[in-house]
Structures are given as C-alpha cells and as structure tokens.
Amino acid sequence: MLRQAGASKLRERIIALVIAGAIGVFCHRILTERSDVVLVCLLLFGACVLWLCGSEKFAPGIRRGYERNSVFVHLWSSIMVVAVALSLRADPFALHLLSTALIFAAVSAALNLQFGFCGVLNFSAAGFFGLGAYTAALLSPLGLDGTIVLLAAGVVAGMTGFLLALPIVRTRGHYAAVITIAFGIMFRNLLEVTDAVGGPQGLKVDGLSFFGYRLNENLGIYSCSFFFNYVLVSLALLAAFVFVMRRIDGSFVGIGFDSIRLDETTAACFGLDIWRWKLSAFTMGNAMLAIVGALYGSMLGYVAPSNFSFSDSLIFVSIIILGGIGSVWGGVIAAVIVVLLSEKLQPIQEYRFLIFSTLVVLVLLFRPQGLMRRPLREFSQET
Amino acid sequence: MLQAVQGVELVRQRGMIEPSADITIRTCHLSKSFGGIQALDDLSLEIPKGAVYGLIGPNGSGKTTLFNVLTGIYAPSNGRIEFDGRDLTSLGPPAIYRSGIARTFQRSRLNLALSVFDNVVLGHVAARSAGLIQGVLKIGVGKRDIPDAVNKVRSLLAVFDDGLPERLWERVDLLPMIDRRRIEICRALVGDPKVLLLDEPSAGMTHDETDRLMDDILSYKRHHPELTVVVIEHEMAVIEKITSICAVLNFGKLLAEGSYREVAAHPLVQEAYLGAT
Numbered sequence: 172m173l174r175q176a177g178a179s180k181l182r183e184r185i186i187a188l189v190i191a192g193a194i195g196v197f198c199h200r201i202l203t204e205r206s207d208v209v210l211v212c213l214l215l216f217g218a219c220v221l222w223l224c225g226s227e228k229f230a231p232g233i234r235r236g237y238e239r240n241s242v243f244v245h246l247w248s249s250i251m252v253v254a255v256a257l258s259l260r261a262d263p264f265a266l267h268l269l270s271t272a273l274i275f276a277a278v279s280a281a282l283n284l285q286f287g288f289c290g291v292l293n294f295s296a297a298g299f300f301g302l303g304a305y306t307a308a309l310l311s312p313l314g315l316d317g318t319i320v321l322l323a324a325g326v327v328a329g330m331t332g333f334l335l336a337l338p339i340v341r342t343r344g345h346y347a348a349v350i351t352i353a354f355g356i357m358f359r360n361l362l363e364v365t366d367a368v369g370g371p372q373g374l375k376v377d378g379l380s381f382f383g384y385r386l387n388e389n390l391g392i393y394s395c396s397f398f399f400n401y402v403l404v405s406l407a408l409l410a411a412f413v414f415v416m417r418r419i420d421g422s423f424v425g426i427g428f429d430s431i432r433l434d435e436t437t438a439a440c441f442g443l444d445i446w447r448w449k450l451s452a453f454t455m456g457n458a459m460l461a462i463v464g465a466l467y468g469s470m471l472g473y474v475a476p477s478n479f480s481f482s483d484s485l486i487f488v489s490i491i492i493l494g495g496i497g498s499v500w501g502g503v504i505a506a507v508i509v510v511l512l513s514e515k516l517q518p519i520q521e522y523r524f525l526i527f528s529t530l531v532v533l534v535l536l537f538r539p540q541g542l543m544r545r546p547l548r549e550f551s552q553e554t
Numbered sequence: 555m556l557q558a559v560q561g562v563e564l565v566r567q568r569g570m571i572e573p574s575a576d577i578t579i580r581t582c583h584l585s586k587s588f589g590g591i592q593a594l595d596d597l598s599l600e601i602p603k604g605a606v607y608g609l610i611g612p613n614g615s616g617k618t619t620l621f622n623v624l625t626g627i628y629a630p631s632n633g634r635i636e637f638d639g640r641d642l643t644s645l646g647p648p649a650i651y652r653s654g655i656a657r658t659f660q661r662s663r664l665n666l667a668l669s670v671f672d673n674v675v676l677g678h679v680a681a682r683s684a685g686l687i688q689g690v691l692k693i694g695v696g697k698r699d700i701p702d703a704v705n706k707v708r709s710l711l712a713v714f715d716d717g718l719p720e721r722l723w724e725r726v727d728l729l730p731m732i733d734r735r736r737i738e739i740c741r742a743l744v745g746d747p748k749v750l751l752l753d754e755p756s757a758g759m760t761h762d763e764t765d766r767l768m769d770d771i772l773s774y775k776r777h778h779p780e781l782t783v784v785v786i787e788h789e790m791a792v793i794e795k796i797t798s799i800c801a802v803l804n805f806g807k808l809l810a811e812g813s814y815r816e817v818a819a820h821p822l823v824q825e826a827y828l829g830a831t
Binding site: 430549550 | 647657669675676678699701723
C-alpha cells in the first residue's frame with residue numbers, strides 16, 4: 172500500500188517535471204522567436220493548452236497532483252525560471268521581459284490578497300506600485316542596502332494605504348472602488364506637479380544593491396546581462412508572495428477573508444471585525460505592491476508619472492480577472508501572458524490593447540471564473 | 555397596553571418564572587423604531603439561563619427585529635440589553651458574538667460558494683482570533699489550528715447527521731435545504747455560545763425534517779444543559795414540543811409570557827394570534 176503511494180507520487184513528480192520543462196521550453200521559444208507567423212502559432216497553441224488545463228475535466232486532477240507535491244513543484248518551477256534566464260543570459264531584452272513578467276505576477280498576488288481574498292477592490296494598484304518605485308528613487312542617493320529600500324517602500328505604501336483605507340472601510344462596494352480610483356489619479360497628478368520628485372520627467376533610480384552586491388553590474392561570468400540579477404530577485408519576491416498567499420489561504424485568516432468577501436453581515440455576526448480585517452488586507456497588499464514597485468523602478472533605472480497611470484491599474488486588475496479572481500497561480504500565468512502579449516505584439520502597436528481586451532472579454536464570456544478557477548479548500552490530508 | 559402587562563404579571567404570578575432563576579438575557583424597556591414604525595415597543599423580557607425560550611407572534615410583531623437588536627445589527631432606539639449582568643446595548647455584532655450570543659437567520663445566509671467546513675468553521679475563527687498570525691505561519695499553537703477545527707466541526711456535524719462529516723469539502727450549494735439548515739445551526743454552535751438564537755428553524759422544511767432537527771437540537775441541549783436557546787417559530791407544534799417558556803409579541807409589545815399551554819389559553823393571545831374571536 173505504502174509502496175503504491177510512493178510509486179504514484181514518483182509518477183506525479185515525473186509528470187510535474189515534464190510539464191514544467193515543457194512550459195520552460197515554450198516560454199523560452201516565445202521570448203526568442205523572431206518570426207511573427209511562428210509566434211502567432213505558438214501563442215494559439217499555448218492558449219489551447221491553457222484552456223484545456225483549466226477545464227472542469229483536467230483541472231481537478233492537476234490540482235490534486237499539485238497539492239500533493241507542492242514543495243517539489245515550487246522548487247522545480249523556480250529552477251525552471253532560472254534555467255530559462257540562464258539560457259537567455261546574453262539577451263538583455265528577453266531577461267527584462269522575464270523579470271517584468273515575474274514582477275507583474277507578484278503584483279497579481281498582492282491584488283489577489285486584497286480583492287480575490289478579502290473583496291477590497293483596489294483601482295490604484297499602479298499608484299501604490301509607483302509609490303514604491305518613487306520611494307526607491309528618493310532613497311537611492313543615500314546608498315542604503317536593498318533590503319532596507321524594499322522594506323521602506325513597503326512601510327511608506329502601507330502607511331499611505333492605511334490612511335486611504337480609513338474612508339474606504341466606512342464605505343461599501345462601488346464607493347470604496349471610486350475612492351481608490353480617485354487616489355490613483357491624484358497620485359499621478361501630484362507627481363506631475365511636484366518638482367521635488369522631478370515633475371513629469373520623473374527621477375533617476377540607482378540600481379539596488381543587496382549586502383554589497385550591486386544588481387546593476389554585469390556578472391563577470393558567461394557574458395551575463397545584469398538583468399539576470401533582477402530575474403533572480405523578482406523570482407525570490409514572487410516565491411515569497413506565493414508562499415505567504417498559500418499560507419493565508421490555508422489558514423483561518425483565509426477563511427475569514429472569504430467570509431467577509433461573500434457576506435459582511437454574516438461575518439460580523441460571527442465575531443469578525445470587518446474594518447480591521449479589510450484594513451489588514453488592504454495595508455498588506457499595498458505594502459507588497461510597493462515592494463515589487465521599488466524593484467521595478469530600480470530595474471527601469473528611472474521613474475516617471477506616466478508609468479503609473481490609471482490605465483496601468485486597470486491592466487493589473489484585468490490580470491487577476493483573466494487568471495481567475497483569488498487564484499494565485501492563475502494570476503501568475505495571466506501576468507506572463509499579459510507581459511509577453513503586449514511586448515511581443517509590438518509590431519502591431521495600437522492594436523495590441525485591442526487584442527488584449529478581446530482576450531479578457533472572451534475569457535469572461537466563456538470562462539467567467541478565469542483561466543484557472545480558484546479551488547475550494549480541502550484539509551482532508553492534514554488530519 | 556395596561557391589560558397586556560397585567561396578563562404578563564398574571565402568568566408570572568403563577569410561578570412559571572421563579573424569581574430566583576438565573577437570568578441570562580434581560581431587556582429593559584427596549585424600543586426600536588424604523589421611521590414611523592415601532593418594531594419594538596418598550597419590551598422588557600427576562601430569559602432564564604438554560605431554558606428553551608420560544609418567541610411567537612404574528613408576522614411583523616418584532617421577533618426578528620428583537621434578534622437583530624440583540625445581536626447588534628440594529629442599535630436600539632431606547633432601552634438596555636443585559637447579558638449575564640453585562641451591558642450589551644452599545645456593542646456591535648462581533649463583540650456580541652464573542653461575548654457568547656450566536657444566531658441563525660430566517661433566510662439561510664450560508665456562503666454558498668464555500669465548502670461545508672469553511673462555512674461552519676467561521677463560527678470558530680473569531681474564538682481563536684488571538685492566534686491567527688501563528689495559524690498563518692504554522693508555528694506554536696497555530697500548527698494545530700486546522701486539524702483541531704476539522705475534528706471539532708466533524709463531531710458537531712455528526713450530532714445532526716451522520717452523512718454530513720463525509721461531505722465536509724463539498725460546496726454548500728450542492729446540499730439539500732435540510733442539510734443547509736443543519737450547517738447553519740452548527741456554525742452558530744461551533745464557537746460554544748452561551749445563548750443560541752434560532753430564527754424560524756423549520757422554515758422551508760417538511761414536517762418530518764423539522765421533527766428530526768428539533769430532536770437533534772434537544773439532544774445537543776441535553777449534553778449542554780447550560781446552553782440557552784431562544785427560538786422564533788410559527789409552527790406551534792415545535793413551540794409546544796421544545797420550549798419550556800414562551801413569550802408572545804404583538805406590535806413590538808409583550809403580550810403574554812408563560813408555558814405554551816398557558817400562553818395559548820390566554821384570551822389576548824387568542825385574539826391577537828391564534829385567531830379566536
């Protein structure tokens with residue numbers, strides 16, 4: 172019996188290896204492909220596979236296998252990302268794309284905490300993301316260590332979000348969303364008229380350095396672009412976020428968030444202080460947004476108000492809708508799709524957002540729960 | 555009005571409520587008005603500890619409003635609520651729940667998209683609010699959070715139905731009405747409340763189902779003699795079967811109080827509710 176279980180676990184792990192390998196090779200191909208025809212074919216193929224994997228028929232099996240081998244899958248997918256990054260080491264643009272995708276995936280995790288879990292809509296995600304980037308820019312002349320800069324960005328955004336949340340937790344639904352929209356627009360306008368932060372031109376950001384190791388220096392070995400460093404750091408942040416999200420989802424806190432999202436009155440009648448829970452989710456999500464925002468600003472080398480506009484917030488929100496609201500891995504996949512699509516469709520310029528919007532509408536029409544529906548909790552293995 | 559209060563006094567004098575009995579919930583001159591409508595009108599009730607206390611009255615007589623005021627969903631316009639000697643009047647729903655009053659709703663308010671476990675354990679989450687962070691980090695006491703809760707929910711569900719513990723991870727909207735009602739009651743019981751408020755537990759169920767549910771509640775009550783149950787019911791057979799005392803409300807006022815038989819025989823009650831001329 173035990174042996175059988177071991178054998179099936181081994182089989183599942185081999186399948187996971189093959190799948191992760193295939194995804195890695197696929198992403199590598201997309202990142203490096205120059206021919207438009209091949210690219211379109213690859214994208215169509217990927218879309219079909221994704222659609223199948225998220226379907227009612229295959230998703231439960233995949234999910235069960237994933238839950239049983241989660242540590243292994245996380246480890247292996249991280250290795251896969253590093254392997255892809257290594258194979259692209261001499262191509263700064265591809266590495267930059269990869270790192271952006273990872274950062275956007277981390278953004279989707281933060282938004283899923285706020286909206287997907289607790290039901291607090293945040294239409295100023297780009298604002299908090301930008302707040303982090305600007306914090307990094309303002310701190311960069313001081314030459315502080317990267318960990319301190321990231322933490323400072325998190326604290327600044329957390330506190331700003333806390334103040335903004337005071338009116339938000341007093342309102343419900345749409346009204347709260349309108350307040351966040353107002354903040355997102357105000358933030359950008361404020362940046363544009365404040366000369367101390369560079370006005371419309373923005374600010375220069377020095378690269379972060381961690382424990383004396385400077386991210387913006389090329390590695391001496393293998394003709395590696397310095398963007399490789401950013402891939403590693405953004406991967407680490409994403410991994411940390413996914414870890415935190417999964418832990419929250421699998422605890423009483425996740426159950427409390429779900430209850431508040433679905434029915435505030437009932438949740439309050441069972442002892443949950445709604446405003447306190449919402450405030451925690453909102454503050455924590457904003458801190459996460461700012462931390463990856465600081466990394467993003469440092470990677471770009473400059474920050475400008477136009478990078479953090481309301482339409483960027485909308486793209487962030489559409490990422491979690493595309494991936495499946497509350498689905499951590501769905502958000503990761505959708506982030507990769509959004510980043511790759513919008514960059515790889517550069518040749519058709521203004522039509523790419525048309526294609527992207529069509530994609531979102533199609534998903535909402537044919538699979539309203541998103542590409543990967545968020546699974547129900549199941550703790551049957553823990554007892 | 556004067557007559558009604560006299561009626562209450564009459565019943566009291568017959569010794570249904572012993573003056574020495576422990577009172578758990580006491581409302582003093584409680585009023586609640588919505589605009590021009592007086593939903594509760596100078597209502598003074600004393601609910602003895604450990605009793606099964608019935609609330610009856612015609613539609614719109616203020617029974618559910620009383621529950622909503624007791625659980626803090628509405629603030630009373632006037633009057634006071636005491637619970638085990640503590641003043642609850644100005645507290646909100648979360649604090650009132652944590653002090654030991656749990657309720658079910660007239661129309662099922664389960665989170666249909668969540669599993670049976672997620673729904674029931676909600677009543678348990680607030681009780682453990684001190685260790686929530688440990689639960690996320692899975693350190694210290696937090697390690698046992700989920701497994702302990704699963705066991706607790708399983709054994710509680712088993713009191714009401716043998717099949718329910720097997721369906722712990724299923725979505726609630728796949729279950730029949732009777733199971734949903736059981737789940738709602740378990741959600742209210744899982745935090746070990748001192749007072750359970752049941753708002754029309756028989757609504758939408760067949761006669762046999764209601765019977766079984768009441769038996770299960772009584773059997774739970776036998777194991778928890780200190781639990782006080784307040785039940786709103788239209789089904790007179792249910793009131794007769796499970797309550798030791800009941801109160802009749804009409805237009806937000808207390809019309810009569812006593813055992814079911816006494817209350818049912820009361821002329822004012824017959825006039826207002828049971829339809830005698």
